[in-house]
Amino acid sequence: MTTYTAPVVDMEFIFQDILDLYQYKNLPGFQDTSPDIVSAILREGAKVTEEVFHPLNQSGDAEGCQWQNGEVTTPQGFKQAYKTYVDGGWNGLTADPEYGGQGMPYVLGLAINEMLVSANHGLAAYPGLTQGAIEALQAHASDVLKQTYLPKLISGEWSGTMNLTEPQCGTDLNLMRTRATKSTDGSYRLTGTKIFISSGEHDITDNIIHLVIAKTEGGPDNLKGVSLFLVPKFLPNGAGAPGERNGVRCGSIEHKMGIHGNSTCEMIYEDAVGYLVGHEFKGMRAMFTMMNAARLGVSVQGICHSEASYQNAAIYARERLQGRSVSGVKNQDQAADPIIVHPDVRRMLMTSRAFNEGARALALWIALQVDLAEKLPDEKARQDAHDLLDLLTPVIKAFFTDKGYEYTNTNMQIFGGHGYVVETGMEQYVRDCRITQIYEGANGIHGLDLVGRKLPANGGRAAQLFLSTLQSFIETHRNNAAMAEFIGPLGQAMDHLQQATLWLMENAAKSPDHAAASSMEYLSLMAHTAMAYMWNRMALAALNGMDSGKGNQKFYRNKLITARFYMARMLPDILSHLERLKSGADCMMALDAEDF
Amino acid sequence: MTTYTAPVVDMEFIFQDILDLYQYKNLPGFQDTSPDIVSAILREGAKVTEEVFHPLNQSGDAEGCQWQNGEVTTPQGFKQAYKTYVDGGWNGLTADPEYGGQGMPYVLGLAINEMLVSANHGLAAYPGLTQGAIEALQAHASDVLKQTYLPKLISGEWSGTMNLTEPQCGTDLNLMRTRATKSTDGSYRLTGTKIFISSGEHDITDNIIHLVIAKTEGGPDNLKGVSLFLVPKFLPNGAGAPGERNGVRCGSIEHKMGIHGNSTCEMIYEDAVGYLVGHEFKGMRAMFTMMNAARLGVSVQGICHSEASYQNAAIYARERLQGRSVSGVKNQDQAADPIIVHPDVRRMLMTSRAFNEGARALALWIALQVDLAEKLPDEKARQDAHDLLDLLTPVIKAFFTDKGYEYTNTNMQIFGGHGYVVETGMEQYVRDCRITQIYEGANGIHGLDLVGRKLPANGGRAAQLFLSTLQSFIETHRNNAAMAEFIGPLGQAMDHLQQATLWLMENAAKSPDHAAASSMEYLSLMAHTAMAYMWNRMALAALNGMDSGKGNQKFYRNKLITARFYMARMLPDILSHLERLKSGADCMMALDAEDF
Incomplete structure (x- = not known):
């Protein structure tokens, strides 16, 4: 039997001492983020995840989801636990207050999200997918769609899904086949099959709102021809309640290695009524x-x-x-x-x-x-x-x-x-x-994505900002003797990252294979550099806390110990990442495909 | 549906071009190891593993073993597949000819073993455990025990197990509680519970021969007081066939992450008749x-x-x-x-x-x-x-x-x-x-085990031999220009390993925690050095093969490509292993146990 305790104290430390969250009180949504309120939310989140979500984690895995005639039964207790979660208002924590949300900062929502998934990944994935649907509708949907769907999604009465993958296309969405045809009433009819749809069908909410990518007629047969549609399981009736069943059904659920508590569905769309979200051909955006x-x-x-x-x-x-x-x-x-x-x-x-x-x-x-x-x-x-x-x-x-x-x-x-x-x-x-x-x-x-798009975007502006942020931290604290043991390794990581960037710039031009071949090494170098930066900021906060003589002194001492461990035992990975990166693509492209 | 093809050609290359196996024809058991015979054995092994073992791999996982009233039912087809395997004589491939084995070299047996486990790990573990029992009996048992049990184990008619772990002791066998009491007839009676016993109970063979570690009366209550016993499931009758049921039974089988096709048993010994294997108190040997x-x-x-x-x-x-x-x-x-x-x-x-x-x-x-x-x-x-x-x-x-x-x-x-x-x-x-x-x-x-026992044993003799073996390879091929790209990295790996050894020698004396803290880094350095050495030998053989213009030229070319990949993309791990090792134990021992 496992246990779980939400890392509330660590999160409080990060919000207060690392992010200095309470400096943003003038921003919308941050008005209520006092240390007391944030702590109260974290402690209530801890309670629901430790006491409601976690006890169902192992039983949910053992029981799994059951599919029969298109219906999915979730493991015992899931429906009730979800009800406790939505009754506590958790589903709308960060959502738009205009539609019933609490409008709290995204960063706080992500902290609660860590607790939910740590406690029970399978269960957390039901409301988890709804969050993405809410965000997409908030950003792109028409007012009518927003008014019809957002309040129910935000309250958690209904749930959401995200439909991209098809049997023949996962990574490469150019190959997508699902089609949407415009009706005379302005809505669309969708036909196609989507797979690996998390929470695609279940017995936890009264309605399920699918966000589906499909191609419309007359558009290019690639990514530029896709649009996003909202396809409800039940079409809302005049009163906004679930009405007529739509032409979408769950063909089967996957037998998976894990997250057995969550239903991973094949969704079959047969002339299903859908509504365009945003503009035609702007589905990918x-x-x-x-x-x-x-x-x-x-x-x-x-x-x-x-x-x-x-x-x-x-x-x-x-x-x-x-x-x-x-x-x-x-x-x-x-x-x-x-x-x-x-x-x-x-x-x-x-x-x-x-x-x-x-x-x-x-x-x-x-x-x-x-x-x-x-x-x-x-x-x-x-x-x-x-x-x-x-x-x-x-x-x-x-x-x-x-x-x-x-x-x-x-x-x-x-x-x-x-x-x-x-x-x-x-x-x-x-x-x-x-x-x-x-x-x-x-x-x-x-x-x-990193080496091909994010790094070169806007002439490398983002990477320059990242490095200058770190550099200014180093310069600010260069004369702090107690920080030397942390700043040294951070500087070394930045140096390795810069060597890697230089190597990429020099070699990507010779062959695009070089950049692709070394992309994961580069990603690891940037990740370690960012981690070293955060450990520097945490070490600094811990040193300041110790100097102050106030607060949880043991907590600060342990942070420093852990920071030292990161520098000594984990950051050295950068040495081999850089060495591997510099070897380029030749050794991996030389073998003929049929000889693997 | 998976497929499996045994790597026969690669094994032939290793036996012929790397190990030069056929130089040992004058040694016992090697008389029959001509390239033709070894190839024939490998190809027959490929056949049984590809055609008999592998087709049951996924079904065996899905079905798993069933326990009921102390009996274990293995997945469908396992019993028949095992019969095909023993009928082919595979079980006695390397065993003593005096007891029905074929006396082939151990190295050939291990190659076949790779095929068996690659094809079906769960099934392969039934005969797999028997091999260890055969070896222990060959080395330590009395002639009477050998004559009674070895022929049946070697033919595969009976199978074997190895019983060490108990609920309260896995790694630390000092804590073992299973007791053996001497009877008047010279045999023993064993009482205790062993867990995690692979193939402890099943329906594949007529009898199961358990090799069990237990403490006898009057001995020290630690590792020095343990002895090894042979405990058959059924006591052989006068004709050597399974007779009376012995006091050992399977209390349950584990629900495991994997190897579902193999039974992992709790074995309960209640006054079970056992026979001493080797000498009292020499059980660990x-x-x-x-x-x-x-x-x-x-x-x-x-x-x-x-x-x-x-x-x-x-x-x-x-x-x-x-x-x-x-x-x-x-x-x-x-x-x-x-x-x-x-x-x-x-x-x-x-x-x-x-x-x-x-x-x-x-x-x-x-x-x-x-x-x-x-x-x-x-x-x-x-x-x-x-x-x-x-x-x-x-x-x-x-x-x-x-x-x-x-x-x-x-x-x-x-x-x-x-x-x-x-x-x-x-x-x-x-x-x-x-x-x-x-x-x-x-x-x-x-x-x-490596840094605490194997490395310091006999004044470091083994490590010196290992390094001098590699050094003499380097010296022999130093002037071979085509080998430079492989010898360079090997030399670098040896240098890193030697730096690590020096660090251990200097620091282990200061605190034994240092050696323990860096043991896995040291192990990785030695492993990479040994791998670099084998890739050097394979690169050399491939270069020689290409020079000869004979044999499978594509195979040689691909070996060189893969050797280059190892040097460029995998060996660089040594950089971070050495850096981590040198940081010692302090950063990991500083946190109080209750603060984890």
């Missing part, structure tokens, strides 16, 4: 509104499994007696010491811990840019926030989910053979986490 | 005979899943059309190019390929030392073989299973969302592979 938010959300999911499995591994490591400390017996009155005395067990725990805390800070810093890009009064400042967000979203989507999976595995490893047994719950974290490397763009795509 | 062989076997299992998943990923990457090559359209008459055109897909495939081929060569080189340590006429030469075997077994157990798991995951990644769906079979490889990092000693233990 609208879809990217959903996808960018979803990608930030998925990047955090990598943290979730590493965090939840870390907590359980730490408990096990303190309790399991096995062997003796190499530096002398620690547990005189027992036949063995707890395994947490062994340096290699601590290496595994510290690695996950340093990742979780560093990644959480980095994710929330990037999430704050979502708010700032929209709400800052100064245009240049909004552009800066947007640039950082665009640049770093693919970086953390791939890096956090790859590393999160790796460390979820090491946390399972701490249980030895017991970790391989279903009942301890550790292998479920591994199976559930595995999807995060795949969905919202398989991780390799994010490497390409 | 006897058990290590089984464990060392098992560890070599498990190290190869890391290759198995990486190889099998690689083969399927390569097929998928050639067939799946998605996106366009960054260097220009490759597939003019289709809407998209196969994903194998993308450098990042090739990066993943090449990484697995370079690991599989390098690790296979290294594993077989080490396996050859098993034969040489026993059979070489010269005592010093036998000692050398023994030293290399002892030193490198923990290295490859941990490194091959950690990397094998990592690359099995990347092969699954190539399938995108389809890899997460059970039906493609890719996620099963991941789940099955995961156990290899855990069983036969969780991988961290092997790091400790």
Whole structure:
């Protein structure tokens, strides 16, 4: 049986001491973000995730979803837990107050999202997909669509989905076949098959609102010809309640490695009524509104499994007696010491811990840019926030989910053979986490997105901003002797990243294969540099906290210890990433395809 | 539906061109090892694994083992497949001819073992455990026990198990509680509970012979007080057939992440009749005979899943059309190019390929030392073989299973969302592979075994032999210009390993925590050095093959390409391993246990 405790104190520290969140009180949505209110929200979020979501995590995995005649039954307790969640107003936390939301900052929503997925990934994915639908409609839909659908989606009465993938096309949406034909009444009729649709069908809400990408007649047969449509499961009647059943049904659900509690559906559209969201042929723009938010959300999911499995591994490591400390017996009155005395067990725990805390800070810093890009009064400042967000979203989507999976595995490893047994719950974290490397763009795509689009965009403006932000931090604190042990490694990481950038600029021109071949190495270098920056900011805050003599001194001391671990044991990866990057594409393109 | 093709040509190359196996024709067991006979055995092995074992791999996973009233039913087809395997004489391939075995070299057995596990890990584990029992009995049992049990185990009529773990003790066998009491007839009565017993109960053979570690009365209550016992499920009657049921039963089977086709049993011993194997209180010595062989076997299992998943990923990457090559359209008459055109897909495939081929060569080189340590006429030469075997077994157990798991995951990644769906079979490889990092000693233990025991043993004799072997290779080929691109990186790896050794020598004395903290980094450095050495030997053989103008020229060319990939893209890991190692234990021991 696993346990979960939401990292409220760490989040409070990040909001207060790292993001300085309360400086933005003049921005819309930030008026209510006092430390007290944010703490209260975090503590209430902790309660619902620890007490309502988490107890259903293992049972939801064991039971899974059942499909019969197009209907999906979710695991026992899911419907009631979801009701508790929406009754608590959680579904509309960050949504537009005009349609019933609470309009709180996005960054706070992402913190709550971490708790939800850590507690129960399968269950969290039902409201999780709704968030993307809300954001897409808020940004692109007509007022009529907004008025009809947003209040129900925001209250959580109805849920949402996102339909891109088809059997023949995942990454390459040019190949999409789903067609939308315009009716005389201005609506459309959609026909086609979508697969891997998370929460596509279930018994948790009265209606399900599908956002579907399709091609319309007369448009180009590629990405430029796609539009976004809203297709409800039940067409709302005059009173706005679910009415006539629409021509969309769930053909089957997938048997998956993990997230068994969530339904992954094949959705069949047969002359289904749909409404255009935004403009014709602008489907990808609208879809990217959903996808960018979803990608930030998925990047955090990598943290979730590493965090939840870390907590359980730490408990096990303190309790399991096995062997003796190499530096002398620690547990005189027992036949063995707890395994947490062994340096290699601590290496595994510290690695996950340093990742979780560093990644959480980095994710929330990037999430704050979502708010700032929209709400800052100064245009240049909004552009800066947007640039950082665009640049770093693919970086953390791939890096956090790859590393999160790796460390979820090491946390399972701490249980030895017991970790391989279903009942301890550790292998479920591994199976559930595995999807995060795949969905919202398989991780390799994010490497390409980074080096092919985000890095060269606007003459490299975003990367320059990122590096100058770090450089100015270094310059500000260069004379702080206590920071030297952190600033040194950060400078080294920046140097490696700059060498890599130079290499890319020099070699991408020779062959585009070089950039693609080294894209994941480059992504890792940027991720480590960003992580080193966040650990610097956290170390600084901890040093300041210690100087003040106030607050949780043990917390500050432990932050410094973990910061040192990151520099000593994790950041050195940059050495091999740079070396590999510089070897280019030749060694991987030389083999003939038929010889693999 | 997955496919599997045994890597016969690669194995032939390793036996002929790397190990020069046929130089040992004068040694016992090697008389029949002509290239023709070895090829015939490999090709027959390929047949049984591809045609009999592999077709049951996915169905065995889906069906799993069923436990009812102490009886275990294996998945459909397993019993018949096992019969085909033993009828083909495979079970006794390397066993003592005096008891019905074929006495072939151990190294050849390990090659066949790779095929078996690649084809069907769950099924292969039934005869797999028998091999360890045969080896322990051959080495330690009395003639009476040998005559009664070895012929049946070698023919495969009966199977064997290995019983160490108990609920309260896995790694730390000092804590073992199972007791053996001597009877008046010289046999013992065993009482206790063992867990995680692979193939502990099943319906595949008429009898199951358990090798069980237990403590006897009057001995010390730690490792020095344990002895090894043979406990048959059915006591043989006068005719040597299964007779009276013994006091051992299967209390339950585990629900596991993977290897569902294999039964992992709780075995309850209640006054069970057992026979001492070897001497009282020498149980660990006897058990290590089984464990060392098992560890070599498990190290190869890391290759198995990486190889099998690689083969399927390569097929998928050639067939799946998605996106366009960054260097220009490759597939003019289709809407998209196969994903194998993308450098990042090739990066993943090449990484697995370079690991599989390098690790296979290294594993077989080490396996050859098993034969040489026993059979070489010269005592010093036998000692050398023994030293290399002892030193490198923990290295490859941990490194091959950690990397094998990592690359099995990347092969699954190539399938995108389809890899997460059970039906493609890719996620099963991941789940099955995961156990290899855990069983036969969780991988961290092997790091400790390396730096704590194997490295300092006999004044560091084994490590010196390993390094001098590599050094003499470098000196021999220093003037071969074509080898420069491979010898350079090998020299760099050796230099890093030597720096690490020096660091350990200087710092372990200051605190034993330093050595333990850096043990896995050290292990990785030694593994990469050994892999670089094998890739050097393979590159040399490929260059010689190309010079000769004979043989499979494409095969040689592809070996060189893959060797280059290893040097450029995988070996650079040594940079970060050394940097991490040098940071020592302080950063991981600083946090108080209760603060994790």
